[in-house]
Amino acid sequence: MDKSWMTINNRLTSKEYQQGVKSFLDFAMENLGVEDDIRCPCVDCINGTKYIKQVVWMHLIRRGMPSSYLTWVHHGEHVPVSRPSASNDQCGGSGECMTDIDDPPMDELPIMLEEIYVSGLMDDHTDEEPNDLEREDLHKFTRLFEDAQRKVYPTCEKFSVLSFVIKMLHLKVYNKWSNKSFDMVMQVFKDILPECDQTVPWTLYDAKKFLRDLGLGYETIHSCKNDCALFWKESGNLEKCPTCDTCRYKLNDDGGKKIPHKVLRYFPxxxxxxxxxxxxxxxxxxxxxxxxxxxxxxxxxxxxxxxxxxxxxxxxxxxxxxxxxxxxxxxxxxxxxxxxxxxxxxxxxxxxxxxxxxxxxxxxxxxxxxxxxxxxxxxxxxxxxxxxxxxxxxxxxxxxxxxWTINDFPAYGNMSGWSTKGYLACPNCNNNPSSQGLRSKIRYMGARRHFPENHTWQTSKLFNGHTEHRSKPLDLSGDQILEQIDSGTYKPYGKHPQNRK
Known part of the structure; x- marks a missing residue:
């Protein structure tokens, strides 16, 4: 079997290398028996860990296979009789010499890229032609991995292009830089760095576009300026709000790019x-x-x-x-x-x-x-x-x-739909409140009703001159709360002046 592909250095783009990996996996699967996992022969795993076929394929593409592992003894190939037995002893009995492996340890960024790509491998695609979406995913991964290996400038030992961009965006957010200041700082770096890589994105726009393949993006959804509705799904192409008929965009007499009144940013x-x-x-x-x-x-x-x-x-x-x-x-x-x-x-x-x-x-x-x-x-x-x-x-x-949700009381009112103002402000009391008017204020004087029955303070008149005979409010179930919500009448959503309370 031809094993010359194992010495190819350009593993990401070489079709010969990828075809060789495929032939190796086919050979290993034929000799696997009843098991589903394959020993990974990459330069880091060294046949010490078993993975599914897709993960082994990924490791071999990214890390490569030791050139000393000429006889695939862990994958069903028999040791030739003419081969001296001392060779296995020198290699520790694993079939590959440890001294020939001199790859530097990987940083966390390539590992993260590998995990992102492998997590999307739901099916076995090594035996069939990948579709357009899979080709695009592989192209994204290849580009990101190359950026994770490419240096910002030839003598740089600290940052790759990808890690440099991530670091600069992190500094922007942490120190609250404006977009303009970020572009200015990046321009200074571009001017002083010797022989910098041409693929480095030197503006904020290019940096965000550069990192979009890492899954760090968001969706922008336009909304009505009166908070009536979102221009989303079936309303995505409308020019006016379907509720209040307000224009979606700000007036633009110059005929340039349309600017929406409000933009919701949604992170899936x-x-x-x-x-x-x-x-x-x-x-x-x-x-x-x-x-x-x-x-x-x-x-x-x-x-x-x-x-x-x-x-x-x-x-x-x-x-x-x-x-x-x-x-x-x-x-x-x-x-x-x-x-x-x-x-x-x-x-x-x-x-x-x-x-x-x-x-x-x-x-x-x-x-x-x-x-x-x-x-x-x-x-x-x-x-x-x-x-x-x-x-x-x-x-x-x-x-x-x-x-559950975590809110202060006003935000709790917004999230739940229960008004936290007025005589019915207490969500526990529901429609059986203990609130009373006191001049221009509303007071809640019925806290004694929450004591156990026959408690001495319920019959005491020292508090307000009256005894308390009411029992504590009933705890409503989720179905009862939903039924109560459905029975209510509410004003339309939005802050349009025509909406009445």
């Missing part, structure tokens, strides 16, 4: 959840709540709480799989310009994966930005309009559930 959730399972470390952490959590009735993690346990009882099929994702949702408004006197309120919607251990699940690297709702004013109850893309994706996810 599914690829970000997949990324948590692309790495062996985070994949193990995502099962921590079931496999490593100590169940000793001490509250250390949401999985120790009553809400989590009650959810498991109601949905046993979901809870049986520890890889299913439990999410918490949080949103609130803030002023992005750091000046509280400026009237502006932008609302991020963030999801936290509570599968992770308690020392990780609330940390910044694991918080998933889902929506960035534009200002100037708070969306109020119209936040429901902006939540539509996220809600639709959550409905389609069979292995993820939102357990």
């Amino acid at each position: 959730l599914t690829p970000r959840l997949k990324r948590l399972y692309m790495s062996k470390k985070t994949a193990a952490d995502m099962r921590w709540h079931n496999e490593k959590r100590v169940n000793d009735d001490i509250l250390r993690h949401p999985a120790d709480g009553e809400a989590w346990k009650d959810f498991d009882k109601q949905h046993p099929t979901f809870s049986d799989d520890s890889q299913n994702v439990r999410l918490g949702l949080v949103t609130d408004g803030f002023n992005p310009f750091g000046n509280m006197s400026t009237s502006y309120s932008i609302w991020p919607v963030i999801l936290m994966p509570y599968n992770l251990p308690p020392w990780k699940c609330m940390k910044e690297p694991y918080c998933i930005m889902s929506l960035l709702i534009p200002g100037r004013s708070a969306p109020g109850r119209n936040i429901d309009i902006y939540l539509q893309p996220l809600i639709e994706e959550l409905k389609n996810l069979m292995h993820a559930a939102v357990m």
